[in-house]
Each structure stands twice: as structure tokens, then as C-alpha cells.
Amino acid sequence: MAENVKAADLIGKTIVNGNMKYVVIEAIDDEKIKVEFTSGDRAPVAMPMRVEQVDKLLAGGWKFADGTTATETKASDDVEEVEDIKPEKPKAKTVKMGEPKAKTDKPKGKQEKPKADKPKAETARFTYETYTTSKGKTGAKIHGLNESDAAYQMAATIHASGSYTKDKDGNKLCYLCFGPKYAEAAKLVCRAMNDGKGIKELQAITEKPTQPTSASAQPAGKVYTEQEVAEMLKKIMAGGDIPEDIKKAMAA
16 A cells, blocks of 8 residues: 555545455544454444554455555545445335235145044943843843932832942942833933933833733734724714624623
8 A cells, every 4th residue: 555545545445355344434533444344244343443454454465345556546436336335235025905915826636625523423321231031021221320320329210220230340330220111111211311311301201101012912802993993983873783893892
């Protein structure tokens, strides 16, 4: 660098060495300058520097960015060049309200909808089971009860007996036992218990009269339909004879 160079002559100059550079931003006095030091992508750091230090940098491989010396150009001519060297900050993208969203390319082909998980079927708490008595008749049992259940505590009121067995760990497995007369009703009782019905509703199920199912319980003689009975009454009202089986039933 030429002799008698003042600090003011260096304002705006950039001294570089690879990706490192000093940018002279102002003169503190005749012998000192203020510079911004940058290395790679790091932010600039402002610091003071003596003018004679610039000579040492140039002797050590540094050089002016424009290839000139401090006396060949005026500081005012270099300011614009220094500003061009500084990287511009990226501008933030502004998005206006109501702008349509950018379209995205949808994959071609039929898209399968995600399958919804099927709800798992709940297992009934109470289960119905039949058994055969020593006389060959069919009874029923309802399993799955606890000793605290109202139906177990009041078993006699629904024509059942409360009993239990034990599992291998010694835990009680309570159940209701219905005799042959109430085996059919026990099915309805089991269903009602799973539906959360109360003891009064269970009582009503077992108190209903049962229809005769055996052949011996059927009335003797021919069984007439309602239509046949209506026709028969018309004939009798018109002076017709009463069928013999009807006469026998009336005499009995």
C-alpha cells in the first residue's frame, strides 16, 4: 500500500482472503479504522483496526476485492461496490387472505378409503344351559352370576335355586338352576338378565302360565278351527244336529 495513506482513504474498501473479508465502514481517526469481519456464512463482526494492520494483511496474501490499491480510487467510488458484495436478506413471502391454495397433484387411480374398525360384539355376561334330570326330564341353568346379584339372592322368587361350583383356584362360580317346569322360561330369564331387566320383570316371566306341550294335555276329540266353530254354530242355530263328539264333551 502506498505511503501516507490515511484512514479516510480506506472507507468502503474490501480486503479479502478466500471466504474471509474485511469491509472498511468508517475512519475512527487518521490511524484507526472500523471494519466488519466476515468468515464464510457467519454474521459480520464489527471491530477497530489500525491502518498499519492493513499493510500486514496485504503482505500476508490478502488483497483488495477490486484489485486496486487504496490510492487508486476514492472511497466514495467504492461504496456502491461494497454494498453489492453484501448478501441480500431473503424477502419473506406474504400470503393474502382468501388466496386459493396451490393445487397439489393427486395420485392417479382409485384411492381406497381407510377401513373403519368394526365394533367388537359384546359377549353376554349370562349364559343359558340345559341339563337332564335323573328322570330324563330337561332342566336349565343360567351361569355368570355373582353372589351380589339380585337374581341370585332372590332365586326362589323366579322359581330357581341359587347354587355354585368352584374353579381350580377356589373361586365361586354362581348359577341359577331351574327345574323342568321352568326350563323354557329360563331362556327368557337369561335374555332379560343380559338386557339389564330387574327382579320384578324376571318374576313376571316365570309367573306366566305355560302352554301344554304333551299329547296327553290336549283336549279329547277333534280340535276345530275358529272358522269351523263359526260354521257349526250357524248350522245349530238353523236347526242342524250337534256333532257327536261335541255332545260327548258336553255330557262329560
